[in-house]
Amino acid sequence: MAMLSSVVLWGAQGQPQIMVEWNHTGSAPSQTKYSAAADISPSNVGRLDLAWQWRPKEVPLPDQTQPGNFQATPLMVDNVLYLSTPFNRVVALNAETGNELWTFDPKAYLDGPGLNLYYQHRGVAFWHEGNESRVFMNSHDRLFSVDTRTGELVTRFGQGGYAMLREGLRNHDNKTEMRQSSPPVIYKNLVIVGSSIPDRLQYKGDPPGTIQAFDVRTGKRVWVFYTIPQPGEFGNETWENDSWAVTGHVNVWGPMTLDETRGLLYVPTSTPSSDYYGGRRPGANLFAETLLCLDAATGNRKWHFQAVHHGLWDYDFPAPPNLVTITVDGRRIDAVAQVSKQGFTYVFDRVTGQPVWPIQERPVDTSTDVPGEKPWPTQPFPAKPPAFTPQGVTLEDANDLTPEIKALALEHMKKFRIGPIFTPPSLRGTLMRPSNTGGANWGGAAFDPETGVLYVKTSNYVYINQVCKNDGSDPRIDGEYHNYCTGIVDTPTSPLGPIPITKPPYAELVAIDLNKGEIAWRVPFGEGNPAIRTHSL
Numbered sequence: 001m002a003m004l005s006s007v008v009l010w011g012a013q014g015q016p017q018i019m020v021e022w023n024h025t026g027s028a029p030s031q032t033k034y035s036a037a038a039d040i041s042p043s044n045v046g047r048l049d050l051a052w053q054w055r056p057k058e059v060p061l062p063d064q065t066q067p068g069n070f071q072a073t074p075l076m077v078d079n080v081l082y083l084s085t086p087f088n089r090v091v092a093l094n095a096e097t098g099n100e101l102w103t104f105d106p107k108a109y110l111d112g113p114g115l116n117l118y119y120q121h122r123g124v125a126f127w128h129e130g131n132e133s134r135v136f137m138n139s140h141d142r143l144f145s146v147d148t149r150t151g152e153l154v155t156r157f158g159q160g161g162y163a164m165l166r167e168g169l170r171n172h173d174n175k176t177e178m179r180q181s182s183p184p185v186i187y188k189n190l191v192i193v194g195s196s197i198p199d200r201l202q203y204k205g206d207p208p209g210t211i212q213a214f215d216v217r218t219g220k221r222v223w224v225f226y227t228i229p230q231p232g233e234f235g236n237e238t239w240e241n242d243s244w245a246v247t248g249h250v251n252v253w254g255p256m257t258l259d260e261t262r263g264l265l266y267v268p269t270s271t272p273s274s275d276y277y278g279g280r281r282p283g284a285n286l287f288a289e290t291l292l293c294l295d296a297a298t299g300n301r302k303w304h305f306q307a308v309h310h311g312l313w314d315y316d317f318p319a320p321p322n323l324v325t326i327t328v329d330g331r332r333i334d335a336v337a338q339v340s341k342q343g344f345t346y347v348f349d350r351v352t353g354q355p356v357w358p359i360q361e362r363p364v365d366t367s368t369d370v371p372g373e374k375p376w377p378t379q380p381f382p383a384k385p386p387a388f389t390p391q392g393v394t395l396e397d398a399n400d401l402t403p404e405i406k407a408l409a410l411e412h413m414k415k416f417r418i419g420p421i422f423t424p425p426s427l428r429g430t431l432m433r434p435s436n437t438g439g440a441n442w443g444g445a446a447f448d449p450e451t452g453v454l455y456v457k458t459s460n461y462v463y464i465n466q467v468c469k470n471d472g473s474d475p476r477i478d479g480e481y482h483n484y485c486t487g488i489v490d491t492p493t494s495p496l497g498p499i500p501i502t503k504p505p506y507a508e509l510v511a512i513d514l515n516k517g518e519i520a521w522r523v524p525f526g527e528g529n530p531a532i533r534t535h536s537l
Contacts, residue, residue: 019079020035020036020037021076021077021078022035022074022075022076022077023075023076023077023126024075024125024126025073025075025122025123025182025183025255026073026255026257026320026444029185029186029187029257029258029259029260030257030258030259030260030322030323031255031257031320031321031322031323031444032322032323032324032446032447032449033322033444033445033446033447034446034447034448034449051098052097052098053098054093054098054100056070056085056086056087056089056091058085058086058087058089061109063112063113064113065109065112065113065114066113066118066119067085067086067087067109067119068086068087068117068118068119068120068121069086069120070085070086071120071121071122071442072084072085072121072122072123072124073122073123074093074123075123075124075126076095077126077128077133077148079094079095079096080092080093080094080095080101080148081093081094081095082124082126082135082148083123083124084121084122084123084124084137084183085121086119086120086121087105087108087109087119088106088108088109088119088121088137088139088140089103089104089105089106090103090104090106090124090135090137090144090146090151091103091104092135092148092151101151102150102151103151104137104144104146104151104152104153106137106139106142106144106162108139108140111140111175111176112176114176114179114198115176115177115179115198115200115201115476117179117181117196117198118140118176118179118198120179120181121139121180121181122181122182122183122255122442123182123183124136124137124183124184125183125184125185125186125191126148126186127186127191127216133147133148133149134146134147134148134154134216135148136183136184136186136191136216137183138165138180138183138184138193139180140165140175140176140178140179140180141164141165141166141172141175141178142162142163142164142165143158143162143163143165143184143191143193143214143219144161144162145157145158145161145162145216145219146161156217156218157216157217157218157219158214158218158219158220159219162219163214163219163220163221165178165180165193165195165212166178167221168221169207169210169224170207170208170226170230171205171206171207171208171248172207177197177198177201177206177207178195178197178207179195179196179197179198180193180194180195180196181196181253182194182196182252182253182254182255182256182442183255185255185256185257185258185265185296186216187213187258187260187263187265187296187297188296188297189215189216189217190213190214190215190216190222190296190297191213191214191215191216192211192212192213192214192256192265192296193211193212193214194209194210194211194251194252194253194254194256194267195207195209195210195211195251195252195253196251196252196253197209197248197249197251197273199249199273199274199275199314200474200476200477200484201248201249201273201476201477202273202274202476202477202478202479202482202484203476203477203478203479204246204280204478204479205245205246205248206247206248206249206273207248207249208226208227208228208247208248208249208250209226209227209228209248209249209250209251209252209269209270210224210225210226210227210252211224211225211227211252211256211265211267211294211299212224212225213296213299222299223298223299224299225292225294225299225301227250227251227252227269227287227288227290227292228244228247228248228250228272228287228288229244229286229287230244231244234286234301235286235287237283238283238284238285238286239281239283239285239286240281240282240283241282243280243281243282243283246280247272247273247280247281247285248272248273249270249271249272249273249288250269250270250271250272250285250287250288251269251270251316252267252268252269252270253270253316253318254268254270254316254317254318254319254320254442254444255268255319255320255442255444256268256320257320257321257322257323257336258296259323259350262350262351263295263296263297264293264294264295264296264302264350264351265293265294265295265296266291266292266293266320266321266323266336266338266350267291267292267293267294268290268291268292268316268317268318268319268320268321268338269287269288269289269290269291269292269316269317270288270289270316270317270318271288271289271308271311271313271314271315271316272285272288272311274477274479274482274483275311275312275313275314275436275483276312276313276314276425276465276466276467276482276483277312277370277373277425277467277479277481277482277483278310278311278312278373278374278375279370279371279372279373279374279479279480279481280372280479280480281310282310282374283310284306284309284310284376285309285310285311286304286306287304287306288306288308288311289306289307289308289311289315289316289317290304290305290306290307290317291304291305291307291317291321291336291338291346291348292304293336293350293353302353303352303353304353305346305348305353305355305359305380306380307338307340307342307344307346307380308342308379309376309378309379309380310374310375310376312373312375312424312425312465313342313422313425313432313436313465314341314436315340315341315342315436316341317338317340317341318340318341318438318440318441318442318444319338319339319340319440319441319442319443319444319445320444321336321337321338322336322337322338322339322444322445322446322447322454323335323336323350324336324337324347324447324449324452324454324514325449326347326356326452326514326515327452327515328356328515328516328517333349333356334349334350334351335347335348335349335350335356335514336348336350337445337447337454337514339388339439339440339444339445339454339456340438340439340440341434341435341436341437341438341439341440341441342387342391342421342434342439343387343388343389343390343391343434343438343439343440343458344381344382344387345382345385345388345445345454345456345512346359346382347382347384347385347514347517355382356384356517357382357383357384357385357517358382358383359380359381359382359383360380360381360382360383361378361379361380361381362378362379362380362381363377363378364376364377364378364379364420364421364422364423365419365420365422365423365424366424367424368424368425368426369426369427369428370424370425370426370427370467370481371480371481372480372481373424373481375424379422383517384517384518385512385513385514385517385518385519386518386519388439388440388456388458388508388510388512388519388522389434389438389439389458389459389460389508389510390433390434390460391420391421391433391434392418392419392420392421392423392433393413393418393419393431393432393433393462393502394418395410395413395414395418397433397502397503398410398413398501398502398503399499399500399501399502399503399504400503401499405499408495409501409502412495412501413431413501415428415429416428416429416430416431416464417429417430417431418430418431421433421434425465425466425467425483426465426466426467427466427467427468428466429464429465429466430464430465430466431462431463431464431465432462432463432464432465433460433461433462433463433502434458434459434460434461435459435461435462435463436463436465437459437461437463438458438459439458439459440456440457440458441459443457444456445512447514451513452513452514452515453511453512453513453514453520454511454512454514455509455510455511455512456509456510456512457507457508457509457510457525458507458508458509458510458525459506459507460502460504460505460506460507460508461500461502461506462500462501462502465483466483467481467482467483468481468482468483468485469481469485470482470485471485473485497531497535498529498531498532498535499532499535500532504524504528505524505525506528507524507525507526507528508522508523508524508525509522509523509525510522
């Protein structure tokens with residue numbers, strides 16, 4: 001794992017280009033991922049050379065504590081890079097040389113091995129006012145305030161430099177069950193964080209998701225929003241049989257987005273526990289798999305849109321919403337666009353929450369062989385833009401690279417339940433496409449404000465959505481049915497090993513014209529798995 005930097009390019013007149021900062025993981029709080037920098041172009045990208053590289057040098061510990069993947073997007077402010085590492089350290093680097101300026105180590109690894117993706121982290125947040133500047137890092141159950149000049153804790157923040165993220169929250173007694181994966185959002189004097197409860201926790205009363213705001217100077221909590229509504233709150237009735245009280249998750253593990261001018265916070269949420277079995281949580285389950293719009297100053301809900309009712313497919317909203325300004329039928333619209341694992345792009349007026357194009361509730365298959373499960377009878381389908389990835393599985397999708405491969409693929413596919421998107425999970429396994437990793441995932445989309453085009457990298461793989469009766473092998477799971485039983489596999493590889501059972505392409509780069517609500521173009525993306533490219537067939 002390493003961070004790479006290319007050499008500085010020079011403008012047409014032989015002068016260096018003006019420095020363009022990147023002070024937010026998505027370029028700006030609007031998460032456009034757009035930059036006005038003109039240094040790199042199609043004509044010179046092939047001539048880039050390596051200027052320097054930096055490695056975090058974090059390795060597994062003797063107690064089997066594993067660092068996360070190195071997935072941070074560095075910030076660049078005043079020629080300094082700020083980033084988080086696989087063990088949740090914060091590092092400042094000289095942007096020109098890669099030299100390490102300072103390191104802050106919260107010693108997160110002392111929490112031990114943890115559950116899946118326990119140390120995964122994707123960046124930090126930067127705050128500046130007057131002569132003061134801070135980097136905020138949310139690690140597990142703490143939010144740290146670090147002085148950007150020294151790399152030391154700002155001791156007047158919270159408890160000597162950090163605020164506790166689980167203090168006073170419902171069902172958050174165990175610190176190893178709280179996790180953070182995306183950087184905070186800064187709004188005026190507030191630093192706002194989400195939550196990421198591990199999917200493996202599936203017991204009655206496991207922790208619910210939250211969004212919390214803290215004062216940037218004092219570390220005092222200003223507001224908290226529970227993503228599973230409590231009694232008296234909007235949406236609580238969508239958790240039938242009082243299932244709100246025993247259900248967890250509905251995480252905010254993806255990055256959030258901010259309209260700084262209007263003070264509106266856009267929050268993508270995840271599936272409740274368990275991801276694939278909802279027998280213990282009948283109902284539509286707000287605010288799971290929902291795009292929430294909150295007042296950033298108070299945490300009050302402005303509007304919401306639920307993309308999956310009673311989720312059974314792990315179709316979390318994984319990516320930050322993109323704030324876009326588009327022209328539709330001659331009307332200029334400040335909108336928010338949310339890409340999804342299921343391959344839909346949902347587009348709304350960012351103030352009112354009204355869809356830019358109609359979103360229809362359509363009947364979906366609710367037949368199931370899983371005892372106690374009650375799939376929701378309808379799901380929302382946007383009229384525009386079209387889905388940016390194939391949805392559902394039929395026998396026509398069998399890989400037909402050769403007649404022999406097609407025959408083997410068909411034989412394997414017939415072992416499972418197949419059908420359109422939102423076909424429920426089953427005891428024998430349902431072939432699900434897009435898979436639980438998308439479609440889109442945490443990389444999200446990028447928006448070009450000059451053209452109105454949204455770009456998204458999409459995956460096209462099949463997942464086996466299978467649940468089974470609890471065999472008692474995992475003490476963290478007490479539901480009657482779940483998806484972690486011994487012997488369950490989630491990738492339907494054919495007898496040909498790494499060759500997928502469905503046709504390519506398996507990844508694409510897709511351009512969506514948001515002024516028209518149409519796919520502008522799509523091209524296969526990447527070279528694919530080496531095991532496929534070098535296969536003897």
